[in-house]
Amino acid sequence: MTRPSDATPTSKPRSFIANNPSVLWFLLALALFTLGVTALSEATGSGVISTSFVKTLGKTLCLCLIAIAMDVVWGYCGILSLGHFAFFGIGGYAIGMWLMYARTQAIVVENLSASVIPPTPAELSDAIASQIFGVVGASEFPAIWAFSHSLVLQLAMVVLIPGLLALVFGWLAFRSRVTGVYLSILTQAMTLALALYLFQNDSGLRGNNGLSGLQNIPGFEQVPQAQISMAFFWASAVALGLGYVMFAWVLRGKFGNVIRAIRDDEARVRFLGYHVESYKLFIFTLTAIVAGIAGALYYPQAGIINPGEVAPIASIYLAVWVAIGGRGRLYGAVIGAALVSLLSSWFTGGGAPAINLGFYTIQWTDWWLVLLGFSFVAVTLFFPGGIGSLFDKLVRRSS
Amino acid sequence: MTTLLEISGVSVSFDGFKAINNLSFQIGEPELRAIIGPNGAGKTTFMDIVTGKTKPDQGRVLWGDKGISLIGLSESRISREGIGRKFQKPTVFEAQSVRDNLAMALRNPRGPFDVLFYRKNAGGAARIEKVAEQIGLSDALERTAGELSHGQKQWLEIGMLLAQEPRLLLVDEPAAGMTPAERQKTTDILVEAARTRAVVVVEHDMDFVRRLDCKVTVLNEGSVLAEGSLDHVTQNPEVIDVYLGR
Amino acid sequence: MLRVVFAALMLLFLPLSATAQDFQTLLQVHKDEIAKPSRRSVGPVLAELVASGHPALPAFLEAWQGKNVYQRLSDGLFFYIEDHGDTITLLDIETRNVSAQNVAAGTLDQIKPNGGVRRAIGEALVQFRLSAPDPAQRREALDAISRNLDPSQLGPLQASIADEPDAVLRLRKERLANYLIARFGDTSEARVAAIENLSDDLSVDGRAVLSQILRTRLTAAQNLPDDANVARILTPGDENLSRSAAYDMLVAQAGLPPIVTDQDVLKTIEANIDGGRSGGVALAAMTSWDMRYRTYDTLADQGLAPPRVTDLDAILANWTFAELYEETDTAVTTAATRIQESVATRVAFSQTVDIGLDAVSLASIYFLAAIGLAITFGVMGVINMAHGEFIMMGAYTGYVVQLFIPDYTLSLIVALPLSFAVTFAAGVAMERLVIRWLYHRPLETLLATFGISIALQQLAKNIFGTQARPLTSPGWLDGAWMINDVIQIAYIRIAIFVLAVLFLGLLLFVLKKTRLGLEVRAVTQNPRMASSMGINPDKINMLTFGLGSGIAGIAGVAIGLYAKVTSEMGSDYIVQSFMTVVVGGVGNVWGTLAGAGLIGVLQKWIEWLNPSNTLAAQTYMILFIILFIQFRPKGIVALKGRAAGD
Structure with missing residues (x-):
């Protein structure tokens, strides 16, 4: 579908980087950040940054990655998708299935090794299944777990299932020219349907319980969490960097112009002879795949995934991040996602000091959402360019 | 001159209102043709049908030497067949530069992957320069399209049509809101373009039509009322009755 | 004066008349038959007791039947007792007042009627009570x-x-x-x-x-008796009778050797382990059942275990398995089968009607929740994500009104217009402060209203807490209208239906018959033309938005009456409301009605197909809607032509 992203800068490095200086700046900032965190972490450095905070930062990088995808599909192509967290969640479930299967298998094999008569393969599989699905009262593997024993196949699923879902859904929606708020609501319906499906106990994905214990990586049980989280932090940083470069490359030049033109006047692009639906489908599917990859990196760091993660509200928050960060700028999406999600965990985690007004004490755990809601309205009204537009002003003033 | 577009017996109605009623006419290649008619005569709907935006209830729209039917083809496919359309309101991509606007319109493969792996090249740049010269925007190539004056936007849109290298150009009221000098230039551009291809101009302004100096088709209530030189049709009593007399 | 004397005399006589009907005395007449009743003697006694019509009789009969009556050996009087373990308190047989305390158990005799007598007492009791x-x-x-x-x-x-x-x-x-x-x-x-x-x-x-x-009773027989009333013959192996269950019946009935289970196989192998081998086979090799069975057979051949039953089918073939009616009269079972079928048909029909009524009631809720959204969406092209929070706001208004007005009927009468006023004001405020600045940027409006939605939701949480608040409906709305034993519909749902119909009528009237409606329709169909005709679109937008929000407030009260009021109730309805609007088609009251009807019926229908799983029902419904939009992108009732703006 896409050319491997590492090949892109080498094909014509000068002109691409020269035309997109922000890519260079972004990669530099990301590298500095990653090295800084590495130097301060418990696993590899001075230990100023706790392992749990490294995990938070790693997760934030994954959120930045899906935020870029959202920015491409909304800020550049004008499709306000309220369903991209569905793809994120699917990526998480796909990798989570392998993590859970492999780990449970190890435990079950260990337990059964004590029995006098060695188990048959069917007995082994049944034991793993009842271990995993006991919570929902099942003891057999559902069909969708057919590939869960294979890391390679489940990794393929991380890419294929979001991609195929986006392809089918997008093809249906774009073909019948559903646009604007209709499309937004349709994508919201998609993620709601997925969430409701996952909430069922017989969905084959443990219903409400979701998949858990994902922070334990099979084969690396002896490695301390500090190092595992560092590895995932690095993987997330690399993924974010590659994703950024890939999208910047895709959106460079004429292809980017067509995408932006579709956002501004879809009908006109059609009369220019471009098959608008194919372009939208390409962007929708590509961003869905990136969202799936981001999810596959996120959930091993979070340790648990449950259906609540793909509820419609999550995807709306994604749009909020991108809007606050500034649409139509890849770095804007990164800033918005990082800022809002970190602030949010600071405020709701009780990190922010309460404000005593004398007659009333503002507890931020209670008032953060009110603040976020109204500041979001304010950004939309007075600051439609978001935080990213500040950079534009800076650049304009310096030149 | 060979027949490029043949419309026969086309009808379309919206909620019982017959916008086009058994319309038939032909356009050759190369040819410059003006279409006039009162409001609601079906001029814009005719363009919608040819470009695939509206599906007719009945009738045939045949295109080119092989006479393929345009009915049921998508807008983008029809455009790739070689029909370009300019809207009444100038629609250029205001956020992008004039050069990018023209580059997007250049006749090149239109598939997503063709475009994704497209590289800028000298041939393309030369074609952009040439079109820009034709429409008088050579000096404005790097400017953002949104900054252009109304007339310049109209020309840019015509330029984008020319860059598509269509065999048929449909132009809806190109002179609306233009100064006399700009009109003259627009006329020149259209007449020049019609040397090698078919150009159909829908226009209200008789003065402008007169300057085009071409065959005129008068539409009324969705069908052809008269056809011929401007002088010929303006002497037709029916035409005077429904259109000029008012 | 005379009257007072008379009354005093009456008072004097009262205790006398009471003694005349003393229950103990009545019982003492038949003392021996009561203490030692027999099937034969009890009949006349019961008849006489019943004939007395004494009010204490039913309680006594019940106690007698339940072996709870005692006789004092010294004087033969009857008592109830309270047993305190070592001592006993005697209670009067008529009034259950305490008669004596700290009585030794040995001085009493418990009356224990036999089964036949107890049945006779029971009959008398029922007859008496009937x-x-x-x-x-x-x-x-x-x-x-x-x-x-x-x-x-x-x-x-x-x-x-x-x-x-x-x-x-x-x-x-x-x-x-x-x-x-x-x-x-x-x-x-x-x-x-x-x-x-x-x-x-x-x-x-x-x-x-x-x-x-x-x-019926499941029976296995080699030859069924000729007079057996057979319900149906079963074949072992079909879904009603597995082969092993059939064989187990034969084991119990005909003493055949029991089946050797897989568990038995493993136990036998484990029991005969000898140096890592069992039956001559290495344990490590037993990773398949084939090998395990073979090992077991070896062990069985050596006489260490019973042999496996291998000719199960041949044995089963000799037997007939059947469900026999316990009722032997075929005429009765035939009639009952026929009637059961016809009743089942009637029940199914009634259930369909019941589901239909449920669907109508659900549709009216969706209609109420969605119509405000449809109006704002249709007229202004604005998606109001905070619409659900307006519903919530209306419900909380109702709750607050009930805090001040305890009479539920009156508070409802106050709450309906008040919640309309509150949400109307909130809607107008939102339109003036936010939405007005975002016209022609529908996606941004969607997100800005979402920001308002999360802020309002959290505000409600901060003010009213996270627990659900009650919005109690008046007593006359409790209960349900029973049409027959299957079809019933709660009055509250009927009330919501009536409310929905009222609003449908009201809206149609406002839109079709008033100046405001005319202007609203003009703005809906062609805003530019409308404004050039002298209609002030600003005013129309403001009023429309207020109207849409106000109806959301009313819907909130209605929903709050039958569901709980929580800060999240709005988000439960918002997606369904969107679906209703989108499916119905924008800018048309009838469209919303059609959308609500379609979604209500569909949801109930899918729930009926899959009653155990309402989540699945919702999933399928949303998938259906996604597909529906593919084929009718403009909804059921679509505006056509150039007015649709395409």
């Missing part, structure tokens, strides 16, 4: 009979029908008598006739009678 003067007691007696149908009750029941003054109870008695005849009647004809009477009885009790008549 004709008790208090209707509540008669009703209780009928409840007792219908809980446990017994042939002995038929006589007393039939005897009491003629004198029953209450029409409802009389009907019930006749019905119960019919049940009893159907099950226990003397002749085949009488029973069949009674069964025929059940054909229009959809109640659970009536259906239970039929299924009790048709109760």
Whole structure:
């Protein structure tokens, strides 16, 4: 579908980087950040940054990655998708299935090794299944777990299932020219349907319980969490960097112009002879795949995934991040996602000091959402360019 | 001159209102043709049908030497067949530069992957320069399209049509809101373009039509009322009755 | 004066008349028959006691039957007792007042009537209660009979029908008598006739009678007796009888050797392990059942375990498995089967009607929740994500009103217009402060209103807390309208339906017959033209938005009445409301009605197809809607032509 992203800068490095200086700046900032965190972490450095905070930062990088995808599909192509967290969640479930299967298998094999008569393969599989699905009262593997024993196949699923879902859904929606708020609501319906499906106990994905214990990586049980989280932090940083470069490359030049033109006047692009639906489908599917990859990196760091993660509200928050960060700028999406999600965990985690007004004490755990809601309205009204537009002003003033 | 577009017996109605009623006419290649008619005569709907935006209830729209039917083809496919359309309101991509606007319109493969792996090249740049010269925007190539004056936007849109290298150009009221000098230039551009291809101009302004100096088709209530030189049709009593007399 | 004297005299005489009817005295007349009753002697005693009509009699009969009556050996008087372990308190047999305390157990004799006597007492009791003067007691007696149908009750029941003054109870008695005849009647004809009477009885009790008549017993026999009343023949291996279950029946019935289970195989192998081998096979090699069975067979050959049954099918082939009716009378079972089928058809029909009514009520809720959204979306092209929070705001307004006005009817009358006013004001404020600046940027409006939505939701949480608040409906809305035993619909749902119809009418009137409606329609169809005709679109937008929000407030009160009021109730309805609007088509009241109807019916229908799983029902419904939009992107009722703006 896409050319491997590492090949892109080498094909014509000068002109691409020269035309997109922000890519260079972004990669530099990301590298500095990653090295800084590495130097301060418990696993590899001075230990100023706790392992749990490294995990938070790693997760934030994954959120930045899906935020870029959202920015491409909304800020550049004008499709306000309220369903991209569905793809994120699917990526998480796909990798989570392998993590859970492999780990449970190890435990079950260990337990059964004590029995006098060695188990048959069917007995082994049944034991793993009842271990995993006991919570929902099942003891057999559902069909969708057919590939869960294979890391390679489940990794393929991380890419294929979001991609195929986006392809089918997008093809249906774009073909019948559903646009604007209709499309937004349709994508919201998609993620709601997925969430409701996952909430069922017989969905084959443990219903409400979701998949858990994902922070334990099979084969690396002896490695301390500090190092595992560092590895995932690095993987997330690399993924974010590659994703950024890939999208910047895709959106460079004429292809980017067509995408932006579709956002501004879809009908006109059609009369220019471009098959608008194919372009939208390409962007929708590509961003869905990136969202799936981001999810596959996120959930091993979070340790648990449950259906609540793909509820419609999550995807709306994604749009909020991108809007606050500034649409139509890849770095804007990164800033918005990082800022809002970190602030949010600071405020709701009780990190922010309460404000005593004398007659009333503002507890931020209670008032953060009110603040976020109204500041979001304010950004939309007075600051439609978001935080990213500040950079534009800076650049304009310096030149 | 060979027949490029043949419309026969086309009808379309919206909620019982017959916008086009058994319309038939032909356009050759190369040819410059003006279409006039009162409001609601079906001029814009005719363009919608040819470009695939509206599906007719009945009738045939045949295109080119092989006479393929345009009915049921998508807008983008029809455009790739070689029909370009300019809207009444100038629609250029205001956020992008004039050069990018023209580059997007250049006749090149239109598939997503063709475009994704497209590289800028000298041939393309030369074609952009040439079109820009034709429409008088050579000096404005790097400017953002949104900054252009109304007339310049109209020309840019015509330029984008020319860059598509269509065999048929449909132009809806190109002179609306233009100064006399700009009109003259627009006329020149259209007449020049019609040397090698078919150009159909829908226009209200008789003065402008007169300057085009071409065959005129008068539409009324969705069908052809008269056809011929401007002088010929303006002497037709029916035409005077429904259109000029008012 | 004379009257006072008379009253005083009356007072003097009262205790005398009470002593005349003293219950203990009445019992002492038959002291011996009561203390040592026999099946033969008890009848006349019971008849006499019942004839006395003494109010303490039912309680005594029950205690007598339940072996809870004691006789003092010294004087033969009867008492109830309270047992404190080592001592006993005697209670008066009539009033249950304490008569004596700290009585030794040895001075009393417990009266223990035998089974036959107890049954006779029971009959007398029912008969007694069936004709008790208090209707509540008669009703209780009928409840007792219908809980446990017994042939002995038929006589007393039939005897009491003629004198029953209450029409409802009389009907019930006749019905119960019919049940009893159907099950226990003397002749085949009488029973069949009674069964025929059940054909229009959809109640659970009536259906239970039929299924009790048709109760079956699974039987295995080499040759079925000729007079067996066969319900159906089963083949081992089909879904009703597995082969192993069939064989287990034979094991129990004919003493065949039991089946060797997989568990037994493993146990036997484990029991015979000898140096890492069992039956000569290495344990490590037993990773397949094939190998395990072979090992077991080896062990069995050595006499260490019973052999496996291998010719199961051949054995089963010699036997017939059948479900036999416990009822031997084929005429009765045939009639009951036929009637059961017809009742099932009627029940299915009634259920369909019931689901239909449910769907209508659900649709009216969706309509109320969505119509405000449809108006704002249709007229202004604005998606209001905070619409759900306006619903919530209306519900909380109702709750607050109830805090101040305790009368539920009055508070409802106040709450409806007040919640409209509150949300109307909130809507106008939102339109003026936010939405007005974002026209022609629909996606941004969507997100900005979402920001308002999360802020409002959290504000409500901060003010009212996270627990659900009650919005109590007036007493006259409690209960349900029972159309028959299957179809019933809660009054509150009827009220919501009426409310929805009222609003439909009101909106149609406002839109079609008023100046405001004309202007709204003009702005909906062509805003630019409307403004050039002198319509102030600003004012129209503001009013429309207020109207849409106000209706959301009313919907909030309606929803709050039958569901709980929480800060999240809005988000429960918002997606369904969007679906309703999108499916119905924008800018049209009828479209919203069609959308609400379609979604309501669809949801109930899918729930009926898959009743165990409402989540699945919702999933399928959303998938259906996604597909529906593919084929009708503009909804059921679409604006056509150039006005649609395409």
